Amino acid sequence: MFKYALKRIALMLMTVFIIMCMCFILIRMLPPVPLQPGDPHTEVLMARREAMGYNKPIIVQLGIFLKDIFTRWDWGISDSLYYGQNVWSIFVTKLPASIIVNLYSIIWSIPVGIALGVFAALKKNTWIDHTISTLTMVVISVPSFVYAFLIQYFLSYKLSLFPFLMKGGTDWFSKEMFISMVPAVLSLSFGVIAGFTRTTRAELTEVLTSEFMLLARTKGLTKRQATVRHAFKNCMVVIVPAIFGNFVGILSGSLIIEKIFSIPGVGGLYLNAINARDYNIFMLDTAFYTVIGLAASIIVDISYGFIDPRIRMGSKK
């Protein structure tokens, strides 16, 4: 297993490097943001581009970029969105807001989603199952920003239970901050709850009809014992990767939800960086999410072995 993990990590680093190089070349090949004809700042912008080295051959720029990262962990400065500021600092400053909102959402949503899924599976083909399944489909079909506006309208405007926007500041764990996050957390939660409900119900329904469940019951286990000890454990092979997937998602933020609730997170950073040709922010975003995505896939793969001992990673036999 250890050897397998090392191999995967080595492959991951190589993949990251290739993706970084490709993205670097592609973003630099995009033409600069066009200026209005006759803009008096054209000349100084061109001079700035020259000074920043953007007119050098792209391969030379790539060399400088990689050297700065590997020798000084310097991801450069933002040249348009956050002029003059270190992009790593900007990114790290904005990350907590995205993480905290998504984390609350997941902490709340996963148990509720799994519980509803289990409940629906155990009540299969009853009105309870039909109700849960129908609601799940409806919730999954509606985009989260619709809930955001509805929650804002009813909970914040009509009932005045919560503020319209997330509170400012970095007191992430204060009571005021938590209360101000509730509308955003709820907006994000509906989709996650529905997703886990559907997955859990489908998996558990299938497992519950398996022959080994019959065997477990004939051995004398109660329905509860058989479900918890055998059926639910088998479901986790599918559910756990989904949980990891959601945890990866919390780092990327949500463009729409962050915009509606004024969450100063990283959700819109990627898109804004491309539109503004802010090369360094784009590259940092690319590297970060590539590493997170690949690392998550390794963790998920390795986790299979722990969840189900029958699965052997890297085994030649």
Place this chain on the structure above:
Amino acid sequence: MFKKNLKKAITLVLVASMMVSAAAGCGKKGEDEVTPTVAPTQAATDNTEKPGTETPDTGNTETPGTTTEPTTAPEPELVIEDFGDADYVYKDSVSTLASNWNPHTYQTTDDSYPADFLRVGLYSFIFNDELNPVEGKEAYEGYVIVPEMAAAMPVDVTEKIKAEHPEFNIPKDATEGYAYVIDLNPLAKWEDGTPINADTYVYSMKELFDPQMKNYRASDYMDSDFVIANAKNYYYQGTESYDAIGVKISEYLAEGKAVEDIYVDMSFWGVTAPDGTNYALATDDTMVRDEAIPEGQPEDYVSAKYLYDTYLGPGCPYESYSSAYLCTKTSYADNYDFANVGIMKTGDYQITLVLGKALAGFMLHYNLTSNWIVYQPYYDACKSQIGETGAWSTTYNTSVETTMSYGPYKLTQYQTDKAMRFERNENWYGYTDGKHIYVDPVDGLTYPMYQTTAIDTQVVAEAATRKLMFLKGQLMDYGLQTEDFDEYRSSEYTYVTPSETIFFFIFNGYMDAIQIREGKKAQEDGTFVTDFDQTKYDLETMTLTSFRQAVAVTYDKEALCTAVSPARSGGYGLIGTNYIYDPETGAKYRDTDQAKQALCDFYSVDVSKFASLDDAVDSITGYDETAAKALYKQAFDEAIAAGYITDADGDGISDQTVEITYASSASSAFITKTLDYLNKKMNEVTAGTPFAGKIMFKESAPLGNEWSTKLKSGMADTCLAGWSGSALNPFGLTELYTNPAQQYDAKWFNSSSVDITMDVNTAGIDNAAKVETVTMTLKQWSDALNGATIEIGDKSYNFGDGIADVETRLNILAKIESTVLMTYNYIPMLQDAGMSLLSQQVFYVIEEYNPILGRGGIAYMKYNYDEKAWADYVNSQPDGTLSY
């Protein structure tokens, strides 16, 4: 049993979730907390200190080279009202928060947001009132320019500087407008109490033009009307710049410029110049190897001369690329001394500015309403070199820690992309100098400016959220959306803010492109478009003047606004209603007889049939169904004769539909609604004409930022577009319609080919009138109007600001406007404006919108409620929701 246990499990999960939540709620409060909606505890400053006691006046020293001595101010009897120590917080929202408000580097309007609070210019505008009267104007009808960071108005010392400082190259015959002494306000301080003096100004300008920093805002002082002498030589020292010529080479050479000065950007061909750079003279025939072509094959070696003669030169197949790949070169000497740049310390509190272009009067003061100074300790600390690029950058004015105010407010909290808070800067001289006061036009009492004690600004991206927050009393204003107009347009809290922009239809007249699109002419690669059905559709007819004239009188402009954009009003001329031609008096161009006559000429209104010119103009709606029908018939006859359309069955109806493609950057409800309206009205007006049901506006595929390129190249036919510019200079707008680099219609309208003859006063401003009949091209008239000297035969003409009299300039401007309108390349449709609701917590001192001062901004804003009273008032409303 299981059922019971499952219930327990769910209960446990819920309890666990609640516990996590509760634990989260017990966290520690962060140090950088921003609380945008919480009222501050800042005590208001007592502004009742009477001038004439301890407040020094800076005085107006006439003699350059001396420092200003404080004197006591008069008016001891003035009583200034007191706002007490209540909190008055302005709660604002923005879509994008400022991220860089450094006066040397900020780039966007969003980034300029904090400037009004943190900085003040050398001069500023205030309303005219009893304290600052303007002759011939009622109070609050105009404005006054007053010294702010300066102590007095600038003194012209052109003759003196010309004699003593030849390095500034002031023209020999210049006697004024090139050099000014400015006494500085000795009361000005940074928020930490550090004095602001002449050294601050000189240091800051040196940093602004620092060749390493390559500051964006340097061009405001080099490439505009306000040019600091030799600044460009310092900024670009030691560099060579190759600048694309920007127009097709044939147009470039037609201006009398030489091909010997042209460089070819060899990257056009994927090769480098003989010296290894990208650029070689267009006359250079040194051959370089093109590695992409095998040896011995044609074009295995090419030269700059070959590329120019074969591909990029006049009449060559790729001439259209010449604007980008042919360049001119400028060389700047190395080690240029900043002492030669036009700013000098001539006293501890006095600077002398030397300009590279003459500037005087209003425009000089106007340019000095912005300021370039920076706080040296922070600025030096914030500069850093970027990796190995050799470029430098700065983090100055990107956070609370890197910001030092010298304006009425200081930045106290900032969170990137979230919120910022400004509080009163108690070290600002304006709170105690006794000059920042005004007489309320309603109650006649005198009040201190800046009643607001703090400004909370937060990012609220969605209009729907802004509206809900506004109705709960959490925001000061709300910009109405289309869906709000019916409900709020007649509210007593609704304000209309006019804008400069006129939105016009640009009408495609580029026959070459149209014929290529129709498949009648070959594309650049020699192939023909095949998917255009000439039996069903036609594009060429829209190039006919009669057709364009007909479209111009097809739509009632006000009805169009009501249908698609109620906040706006009808647009009739190229120059909007907000443009002021005389900043000293605030007189508007659109109110002049010349401008009115231009509209009457364009809309064929017979003025003699009306009691006055005003009545004639008032009759214009843009809509004349009878004339439109006649013009469509005429266009039909002309189009048949030209072979653009057919009438095979002889029923007198066009066989083809004239299809007008609307260049859409991205689909929107506004575009859909507009096109629906245009097509509906077009069908109504063309009923009974040969084009009945045969003219159609259709939306293009989303073009993004390419929409203007498509219009200019004739690949799209129309769009509602417009220009916005300084409301104080309508004369400069003529450039947009006559300069090929900026024209939308440059491909099919040559402003140098249209002659205009006018009787004009050529004697200049200070001499007895001398009327001459002058004939020049449209472009030459525009250039002359904007300060260029045009040689016609042995005579030269210049009708620039400060050179020609205002009446003459207005005559020329109106003539240019009507001439451009008569091309029917631009059909004015909408006058831009915005409509917004203002909170019941505040009110404007003056309701009438002033193009310079708006409604007075934060300086003149007054409050009906302080924060505590406002909270009580909102809570007392049904459901805590305000009604507007």
